[in-house]
Amino acid sequence: MSKLIRLDRTGHTELAKWTADDVASYEAAIEAFRRELDDGMLASATLNDGSAEVVRELPLDADLVVLRRPIAGG
Amino acid sequence: MEASVLAEAAAMPWRRRASDRSLTREGRIWTLWSVGVVVTFGLPAGLLISIEPLAAPVSAIFLGHGLAVLHLQARRGARGVKPIGNATDDAERTALGLLGDLLSHEGRALLAETGLALERGMLGAWLVGREGAILVRAGGHRVHCFCVRVGEGADLPPADRVAHLLLALREDEEGFATVANRNFSGATWRLRHQLAKRARPALDRARA
Numbered sequence: 001m002s003k004l005i006r007l008d009r010t011g012h013t014e015l016a017k018w019t020a021d022d023v024a025s026y027e028a029a030i031e032a033f034r035r036e037l038d039d040g041m042l043a044s045a046t047l048n049d050g051s052a053e054v055v056r057e058l059p060l061d062a063d064l065v066v067l068r069r070p071i072a073g074g
Numbered sequence: 075m076e077a078s079v080l081a082e083a084a085a086m087p088w089r090r091r092a093s094d095r096s097l098t099r100e101g102r103i104w105t106l107w108s109v110g111v112v113v114t115f116g117l118p119a120g121l122l123i124s125i126e127p128l129a130a131p132v133s134a135i136f137l138g139h140g141l142a143v144l145h146l147q148a149r150r151g152a153r154g155v156k157p158i159g160n161a162t163d164d165a166e167r168t169a170l171g172l173l174g175d176l177l178s179h180e181g182r183a184l185l186a187e188t189g190l191a192l193e194r195g196m197l198g199a200w201l202v203g204r205e206g207a208i209l210v211r212a213g214g215h216r217v218h219c220f221c222v223r224v225g226e227g228a229d230l231p232p233a234d235r236v237a238h239l240l241l242a243l244r245e246d247e248e249g250f251a252t253v254a255n256r257n258f259s260g261a262t263w264r265l266r267h268q269l270a271k272r273a274r275p276a277l278d279r280a281r282a
Contacts, residue, residue: 010164
C-alpha cells in the first residue's frame with residue numbers, strides 16, 4: 001500500500017493511499033497530489049536506498065510520497 | 075544521493091551551485107580570514123609587549139578582542155542549527171513519529187539523545203536541526219554551518235521542520251548547500267566548544 005502524506009501543523013496528514021492494481025485509488029491519489037502541487041507544495045518520493053527524489057508526477061510504485069513546503073536560506 | 079535538482083536551488087540561478095570543490099575553497103577562505111584576525115590583533119599585542127612589557131595587560135585585552143571575534147563566529151554557527159526538544163503535544167508526537175520513520179535505527183537513537191538528525195552524503199556528514207544544518211567534511215576536522223529553514227513554517231512542529239530539511243537534503247545535497255546560507259566554517263573543535271552539551275555527541279558521531 002502506497003501513501004501520500006503532507007507535512008503540516010498537525011504533524012502530518014495522510015491524503016491518499018493506493019495500490020498498483022487499484023486504478024480508482026491511484027486516480028484519487030493523483031488528484032490529491034496535483035491539488036497540493038498547485039498550492040505550492042513540493043513532492044518527494046522516498047527511494048529504497050534511503051535517498052529521496054523530487055517528483056512532479058505521482059509514481060505508481062513509490063511506497064511513500066511526502067509533500068513538503070519550500071525551504072529557504074535563514 | 076540522487077542527482078535530481080532541488081526546486082528551491084533551481085529558482086536561484088544567480089547563486090553558484092555548491093560543490094565539494096566550492097566548499098573546500100570556502101573553507102580555505104574562512105581559515106585565511108581567521109588567520110587574518112589573529113594576526114591583526116596578535117601582532118600589535120606582541121609588538122606592544124616587546125616595546126613595553128608593563129603594557130602586557132593592554133596587549134592581553136587587545137589579543138582577547140581578536141579571540142572573542144573568532145569565538146563569536148563559532149557560536150553563531152552553533153546556535154543556528156537549533157536541535158529539537160522532546161514532544162509535548164499530539165502534533166509534535168506525530169511529526170516526531172514520521173521523522174523517526176525517515177531515519178535509521180541509529181539515527182532515531184541519536185535524534186532522541188541530541189535533537190539532531192544525522193544524514194551521510196557525498197559532501198560529508200550532515201547534522202540537521204530545526205533551522206540549520208552542520209556539515210562535517212570528510213576527515214572530520216572541518217565543519218560548515220548553514221542557516222536554512224522552511225520558508226513559511228512557523229506553524230509546523232519542530233520535528234516537521236527537521237523532516238522538511240532532511241527531505242530536501244536527500245533530494246539534492248549540493249542544491250541544499252546552495253540554498254542554505256553559510257554562517258561559519260572552521261575547525262570542528264571550535265564549533266564543539268560552542269554547541270550545547272546535549273548536541274555534542276551528534277558531532278562526535280558525524281566525525282566517526
